[in-house]
Amino acid sequence: LSQRFVQHFGYEYNYLTNDVDNNKKIGPLPPFLNTVLDKIKQKNIIPYLPDQLTINKYKPGAGIPEHVDTHSVFEDGLLSLSLQSSVIMEMRHPDGKHMPILLNRRSLLVLTDEARYIWSVTATVSLLERMII
Numbered sequence: 001l002s003q004r005f006v007q008h009f010g011y012e013y014n015y016l017t018n019d020v021d022n023n024k025k026i027g028p029l030p031p032f033l034n035t036v037l038d039k040i041k042q043k044n045i046i047p048y049l050p051d052q053l054t055i056n057k058y059k060p061g062a063g064i065p066e067h068v069d070t071h072s073v074f075e076d077g078l079l080s081l082s083l084q085s086s087v088i089m090e091m092r093h094p095d096g097k098h099m100p101i102l103l104n105r106r107s108l109l110v111l112t113d114e115a116r117y118i119w120s121v122t123a124t125v126s127l128l129e130r131m132i133i
Helices: 031-042 113-117 125-132
Strands: 004-014 019-027 053-058 064-067 078-082 087-092 098-103 107-111 120-123
Touching: 098 107
Parallel strands: none
Antiparallel strands: 004 019, 004 053, 064 120, 078 107, 087 098, 087 120
16 A cells, blocks of 8 residues: 555445445545446446445556455446556456556446456556557
8 A cells, every 4th residue: 555545435445354344434425426427327337336436546656466356345347447647457367368458548447247356457567668668
């Protein structure tokens, strides 16, 4: 967490347990998200509207460690909106397959099913530099 600023909306996320307490609601999602949520609903991107939002702002040069997001707390359908800049996320499957994905600024990545629960994601500065060169 030292390489990023984190702000939660909806429920408080506990990084020690990788869980949320459904009894610890912070409050509603911020109104600035309404336009995005309306588009998600209109396009039927996922069958429900999110009730949890985590905003991560990474320091320049910081990467995202390889991980599979927590299974037990959230439903299928994880959305990642890249706001300030483009980034290359690398998806990795346990069988060794990997796939770099360019997320342009203002693009939405939707992970469901196997992509949500089996593939891991990472973003490193070296990966970004390799793709740009």
